[in-house]
Amino acid sequence: MAEELEIKELDQVVVRFSGDSGDGMQLAGNIFSTVSATVGNGISTFPDYPADIRAPQGSLTGVSGFQVHIGAGKVYTPGDQCDVLVAMNAAALKTQLKYAKPQATIIIDTDSFGPKDLEKAQFATPDYLGELHVDPDRVIQCPLTTMVKACLAESGMDNKAILKCRNMFALGLVCWLFNRDLNLVANFLREKFAKKPAIAENNIKVVQAGYDYGHNTHSSVPATYRIESKTKVPGRYMDITGNKATAYGLIAAAEKAGLHLFLGSYPITPATDILHELSKHKSCGVITVQCEDEISGCASAIGASFAGALAATSTSGPGVCLKSEAMNLAVIDELPLVIIDVQRGGPSTGLPTKSEQTDLLQALFGRNGESPMPVIAALSPTDCFDAAYEAAKIALEHLTPVILLTDAFIANGSAAWKLPTMEGLQAIKPHYVTPEMKGHYTPYFRDEETKVRYWAIPGQEGYTHILGGLEKDGNTGAISTDPENHDQMCRLRAEKVAKIPVPDLQVLGDKDDADLLIVGFGSTYGHLVSAMQELQAKGYKVAQAQFKYVNPLPKNTAEVLSKYKKVVIAEQNLGQLATWLRANVDGLVPYQFNQVKGQPFVVAELVKAFEDILKK
Secondary structure (H helix, E strand, O other), X not given: OOOOOEEEEOOEEEEEEXXXXXXXXXXXXXXXXXXXXXXXXXXXXXXXXXXXXOOOOOOHHHEEEEEEEEEOOOOOOOOOOEEEEEEOOHHHHHHHHHHEEEEEEEEEEHHHOOHHHHHHOOOOOOOHHHHOOOOHHHEEEEOHHHHHHHHOOOOOOOHHHHHOOHHHHHHHHHHHHOOOOXXXXXXXXHHHOOOOHHHHHHHHHHHHHHHHHHHHHHHHOOEEEEOOOOOOOOOOEEEEEHHHHHHHHHHHHHHHHOOOEEEEEOOOOOOHHHHHHHOOOHHHOEEEEEOOOHHHHHHHHHHHHHOOOEEEEEEOHHHHHHHHHHHHHHHHHOOOEEEEEEEOEOOOOOEOOOOOOOOHHXXXXXXXXXXXXXXXXXXXXXXXXXXXXXXXXXXXHHOOEEEEEEEHHHHHOEEEEEOOOHHHOOOOOOOEOOHHHOOOOOOOOEOOOOOOEOEOOOOOXXXXXXXXXXXXXXXXXXXXXXXXXXXXXXXXHHHHHHOOOOOOOOEEEOOOOOOEEEEEEHHHHHHHHHHHHHHHHOOOOXXXXXXXXEEOOOOOHHHHHOOOOOEEEEEOOOOHHHHHHHXXXXXXXXXXXXXXXXXXXXXXXXXXXXXXXXXX
């Protein structure tokens, strides 16, 4: 009997699954992250897939990846480089090796490294490991395809269906390496394939075969690993993506406000999952309409808002360009509307499956006329729930369209999320008309303090009114071209947005005596906090502040930014937040760290850049 392997305790580990787009790497990664979240680990995931609908099999451009970072405590990023790399073919090994640590364990399917596979992946020699300077001792070379075929030989499945199960063998091997409970995997698969139980059981059989292969051969590794959760807060948890969390946030807000939720949308990468998810929840009073184009998606939502629903529209950067005219109709009509922009690489079609923060100035200014809109930027996949809920609350209580910025990184990435209770959520009180206004209501009569107009729903007797795209008289609601009235209405709409109360900007780290303040907005939060912590570990005094509320800015913005000797603004664009902050904070002269690569920040690169600034 073979000697039992040592089981080592780890605080954190990063695993990257990679293969052809059809190899099921996203599913394998999702199951592994879900199982990890279920046992109380902190997780952060990063799906990295090509824009090709179906690239040629085995090609370098068709490789799809899924990276998951698992920790005993809170995990902020998917990790710079992985500790374990699963490469299902030669192209995956060649393109994904750069994401692996020098000492990483690599799992490969040797059946997918034949002469033709190596040729497609542009290897010059049959010695692919030598060509990449990879130590064979850290490679688990497994005839994965052969073993899956043997495992399912009696299943009655055809060869094509059998090959689709290869990802489950790799998952089983990774579960062995990290001592994961296969019962949790089996539960996931039985739920996913509830209508096809035979497929579920065959996949479970393959997962077990992968686990057994690792256990029986010890697969060339000195130890297996366990990651125990340091703190477990009681409650129900799930592994949730940002898009799903956004959908749930809107549903919760509609229920809290006592309204139907209406989503008018048009499919666009990477926002379509919001439409897909909401369409499943008709039982919660959700109405979804897949429209013929972006403009009608937004316009239909404005119609639903006029009729008294919580209305939303979801899209990405190119769609915001198309929706802008309709968005402006919501501005001048002062109707509640949530516009979700899941940012992707641009300009034009750009990088449809990659992530950037390049729509900030478009969100702030990308419409004709003086067109003020609140802008909120979600910080993480789980924060998408809170951000969507807060965007809906602001829209309904201040009668304004609100832009919610997420991006492909947090929309498709996932994290462990503790389900909130409805009782624990803030109240939402739409700014409705009052009984005293009946019979003499005009649509732009406002609350003296907040400057918010009162919302009358069509059909309410005594509250007849007209809204539209032409400027209206602030007193009567009739169409007006009077210069003084237009000037006043522009100022009132701007004042209303400026008066929206938002939380103060929070500073983390050495907030009282930092030599450098690291500033960002939205989804870069985890990377910037991680960089701050690494710099603190090196002995530097560093603080970090992340903007979630971009318009209006927190009231203490100027106070915070003026307090520190050096400020660096890091963003995934060429300086849009820096431009906005310089316009709003007198005398601000920040350092800038800008990348537009379509990929998340690399923490090690941030640390080096910030260290250079500290040494100046």
